[in-house]
Amino acid sequence: MNNVKTFLNSFLEYLQIEKNYSKYTIVCYEQDTAFFIEFLKEEGIDCLQDVTYSDVRIFLTRLYDKGYSKRSIARKISSLRSFYRFMLREKMVKENPFSLVSLPKKEHKNPKFLYEEEVEKLFEASDLSTPLGQRDQAILELMYATGIRVSECAKIHLPDIDFSFRTILIHGKGNKQRYVPFGSYAKSALEKYIEDGRTELLQISSSDTKTLFLNHRGGPLTTRGIRLIIDRLIKNTAETVHISPHVLRHTFATHMLNEGADLRTVQELLGHEHLSTTQIYTHVTKERLRTIYMNHHPRA
Template sequence: MENVNKSLQLFKEYLQIEKNYSEYTVVHYEQSIEHFFIFMKQQQLLHFSDVTYTDVRLYLTELYKKQYARRTVAKKISTLRSFFQYLLKEKIVAENPFTLVSLPKREQKLPHFLYEEELEKLFEVSDVTTDLGQRDQALLELLYATGIRVSECCKLSLQDIDFSLGTIFVHGKGNKQRYVPFGSYAGHALNIYISNGRKQLLEKTSIHTNQLFLNYRGGPLTTRGVRLILNNLIKKTSSTIHISPHVLRHTFATHLLNEGADMRSVQELLGHENLSSTQIYTHVTKDHLRNIYMSSHPRA
């Protein structure tokens, strides 16, 4: 299986360099492909060219037997389809057997979002007299103000912030770039953090970095670090709600649509390639409108 592992390494480099995928996405791809490698060994398939449509169907059956969720199955098959497409392009295989398999329909799960009173509790938690408190407040305000992905947030540098226009320059998925505005609350929190807290954090290391958000040692903050910060903020509120960078992204989109923003504008702000990715939020806003109607209309 030595050539198999070599091909995976080359594919990972292709995703990182040519596709500019985030570290999180590349790891997900790697795990799905390695899972298929185990299946190949079990079926004594030594080369990628040995894999046929029949083998793919058998693999699909195995996934369903192990009761994987449809969403997980769809992700695995989609990943392997991309991988074999790469192998086809590199002439390692003569055909892509995964193109013949239709992806299972995903369960339509409504995005989880926070209500304004839940957000207010979060915004009151950080001790903004400390360097880490100022960082956490700026991070929280910016994630909610812009709806950017956690990977995009961790790529932000000082040069990406334009205080005069109130915008950030976002390096998005697939090397796509966009400008996203932020409001006065985020601007105020960022100003305090950059002027004070960030400088104090930089003093803890000899390494210079222009990255906006830093960890407690003064180094660049990672996506995992952002998730830990949000979890700690929630613990301080003694709330049972679940929080993640993506929940803040969902909240950003839902609140905009609830207040009358048009779908195309929200799509552009989120950096969604397809409008269908944004349309899931209409289900949430429809529920919101229905609740308002039922509680407000005299003959509801």
């Protein structure tokens, strides 16, 4: 296809430099665009400039026929709309065939979270007499106390933690930074782990890494490693089934709103760029308020 590599590379460079998107997000855009380009080859369309609205409709029909979810289709449309918007700006094409396409309505699912009783069981699961048990406890307490992402937890270094003010500098998506506070339980768990467990783990590798959480070999614990730890602990203790390690973040947000925190504060703590992303948790809290009302109001 004519100039497709040049167009795509320019677009990906734009996402990285101008939009400051994360590597993961850029890879998603690249995959979505490559998928569409493969479709064009199958249809015998040689130029990106020749794509029409009719071609896009055929592409969407193909996606539905292959059984893609509404969420996946919406993401592909959004990626390709951005791709053509960029090419239009750079005068690589004359029109954006995706501009008239509406995104399929997403399937709204309330985020799963742990009830307070389940959280308490989770905090009793680790063996605090071992270095790994102290590490796991610190991970759980910190993630529940702050609502940070698993990937953000893996990036924490010792200098990021301010114990006097009980705040941590978090390195979030798109290289955005934010400070989040943590409570007394997380503080105690972190101090115990850093003074005891982490020191022992560090001796295994003879390393001087500043990464907060270490694996059993004394090296930095990866995002995947933290996911496996949380997943194992949740499966062993929680009554709720089929939930992901991301549930601690959902639990943090839900419990904060249930206790009266305002939406803007929770948005800032979670590092959400848009308030609409945080609003998904209000569906859960509304259900709780309705239950309380129905159970306690004399004329409910």
